[in-house]
Amino acid sequence: MSTGTTSEATPGTASPASPASPAEIRAFVLAALREMNYDTSEVDDDTPLGPAGADLESLALAELGVRVEEHFGVRFEDDEAEQLGTMTVGGFGAAVAARLRAAAAGGPA
Numbered sequence: 001m002s003t004g005t006t007s008e009a010t011p012g013t014a015s016p017a018s019p020a021s022p023a024e025i026r027a028f029v030l031a032a033l034r035e036m037n038y039d040t041s042e043v044d045d046d047t048p049l050g051p052a053g054a055d056l057e058s059l060a061l062a063e064l065g066v067r068v069e070e071h072f073g074v075r076f077e078d079d080e081a082e083q084l085g086t087m088t089v090g091g092f093g094a095a096v097a098a099r100l101r102a103a104a105a106g107g108p109a
Contacts, residue, residue: 019100020072025093032067036060045090054089061085074099 020028030040038054047053049061056064061084065076074096076084084092 019097019104022093022097025096026089028071029064029089029093032064036063043089045088047089049087049089049092050085056085068096072096072100
């Protein structure tokens with residue numbers, strides 16, 4: 001994961017001027033999990049990302065975080081990355097959406 005913040009979007013990412021909707025973020029997260037060979041058939045917004053739900057271990061959580069960073073142009077600090085396992089799919093999507101809204105408003109992503 002990256003340290004520092006940025007509000008610039010990279011090619012192929014959501015633009016801070018037009019943040020992705022929660023549905024788009026959720027769809028991306030589920031697609032990323034499927035690409036990482038996780039079964040998402042019973043995953044919903046209330047499913048924890050960590051062992052109590054989607055069963056992502058630390059390396060998979062880090063990979064998901066990096067994929068989201070690269071796709072949406074948001075950044076998570078290393079200490080925030082450690083908290084991903086305690087978040088639900090919906091909570092993670094809401095955190096990404098909040099960063100995108102902040103970036104659109106001129107704040108850090």
